[in-house]
Amino acid sequence: MQIKLRMLCAAMPKSLIIIPTYNEMENIPDFIPQVLAQNADIEILVVDDGSPDGTGDFVENLTKENSRIHILHREKKMGLGTAYVAGFRFALERDYELIFEMDADGSHSPNALNLFLKESENADLVLGSRYLNGKISVVNWDWKRLILSYGANFYTRIVTGMPFSDATGGFKCFSRSALQTLNLDKLKSDGYCFQIETTHALWKKKLRIKEIPIIFTDRTKGTSKMSGGIISEAFFLVIKLRFRG
Ligand SMILES: Nc1nc2c(ncn2[C@@H]2O[C@H](COP(=O)(O)OP(=O)(O)OP(=O)(O)O)[C@@H](O)[C@H]2O)c(=O)[nH]1
Ligand SMILES: [Mg+2]
Numbered sequence: 001m002q003i004k005l006r007m008l009c010a011a012m013p014k015s016l017i018i019i020p021t022y023n024e025m026e027n028i029p030d031f032i033p034q035v036l037a038q039n040a041d042i043e044i045l046v047v048d049d050g051s052p053d054g055t056g057d058f059v060e061n062l063t064k065e066n067s068r069i070h071i072l073h074r075e076k077k078m079g080l081g082t083a084y085v086a087g088f089r090f091a092l093e094r095d096y097e098l099i100f101e102m103d104a105d106g107s108h109s110p111n112a113l114n115l116f117l118k119e120s121e122n123a124d125l126v127l128g129s130r131y132l133n134g135k136i137s138v139v140n141w142d143w144k145r146l147i148l149s150y151g152a153n154f155y156t157r158i159v160t161g162m163p164f165s166d167a168t169g170g171f172k173c174f175s176r177s178a179l180q181t182l183n184l185d186k187l188k189s190d191g192y193c194f195q196i197e198t199t200h201a202l203w204k205k206k207l208r209i210k211e212i213p214i215i216f217t218d219r220t221k222g223t224s225k226m227s228g229g230i231i232s233e234a235f236f237l238v239i240k241l242r243f244r245g
Contacts, residue, residue: 012041013097015117015173018087019046022077024104025053026221032059034110035102036068039117045070045090046104047083080170080225081194085184092179100173101195105219108171112214116173124178124207127164127199128171128214140218152234156196159238164211167199168192168234171214178207191230193237200241 017035021028028046035044048056048071059071072086084101091099098120102108112128119126130137131153138146149168156167172195182201189197203209 012039013117013120014095015039015042015098015100016087016091016094016096017042017044017100017102017113018084018091019044019102019104020080020083020087021046021048021051021055021059021104022225023051023053023055024222025051025055025058027105027219028055028058031104031106031110032062032069035113036066038110038113042113043068043070043096045072045087047072047074047087049074049077049083079190081187081190084194085187088179088182088184092176097176098173099176099179101170103170105222105224107216107219109215109217112171112212115212119210119212120173120175122208123210124175125199125202125209126173127166127209127211128169129164129166129211130169130214130216131165132211132213133165135213137213137215138218139215140220145218148231152192152231155235156238159242160196160200161242162200162203164199164203164209166211167196169214169216170195171216172199174198174202178202181205181207189233189237191226191233193230193234196234197237197241204244 032044036042046059048059050056056073063069063071072090088099116126131150152168153166156162182198187197
């Protein structure tokens with residue numbers, strides 16, 4: 001029994017959850033313990049862009065008490081895409097086997113992490129999908145926001161040919177080997193665009209990509225950083241990807 005248990009523990013991959021933050025003080029204190037409670041092999045990396053509300057300082061203090069929490073401080077708000085690239089580099093310089101992307105604003109439930117871990121056993125990239133099998137699993141969005149997101153995914157599918165129901169979502173898990181195939185110097189996009197670009201690169205390489213259902217809940221605290229610029233960036237990137245081959 002003891003041997004079996006030890007074998008089980010040894011088999012668990014070391015995982016890093018990358019959480020970019022900008023002014024998430026209203027969310028982060030509850031969110032971090034919820035993530036860590038899911039699994040003992042999970043660690044957290046917060047990439048904070050000099051949040052004026054003190055998110056970075058708060059997490060910095062947590063790192064002193066808990067070795068499973070890490071932080072990267074960046075001077076100013078530089079966008080989600082480059083925050084993730086910094087997190088990917090951190091992970092690849094260390095021995096993490098699974099590398100997650102996750103929002104800090106309560107939209108992504110920590111309860112889903114164990115399903116991601118299970119599905120990662122047979123996939124190079126696991127995508128959390130809000131639109132799997134024709135169902136819409138989004139809580140508290142108004143119809144304009146839903147149409148924008150659903151429409152962006154429809155457009156991405158038609159133009160690029162990628163068969164995924166949700167290529168714009170930001171709750172995903174890469175295997176280390178999948179992440180190593182990405183050319184991190186070339187990833188320049190942001191927001192939704194970054195999500196489409198990374199998934200497209202792995203899909204083109206014919207890596208194993210699996211979608212799992214998640215329930216996405218709109219943030220109830222703090223403010224969204226979504227902008228018109230992010231939307232137009234995605235519109236043009238998708239066309240570029242179509243011809244990138
Ligand atoms: N480090 C860093 N984090 C960011 C930046 N912009 C957004 N974030 C974080 O990225 C996550 C997602 O950002 P949101 O503002 O929720 O954007 P969104 O999820 O696309 O939009 P909503 O659906 O309106 O919430 C949150 O944890 C933010 O704090 C940025 O420029 N730098
Ligand atoms: Mg959000």
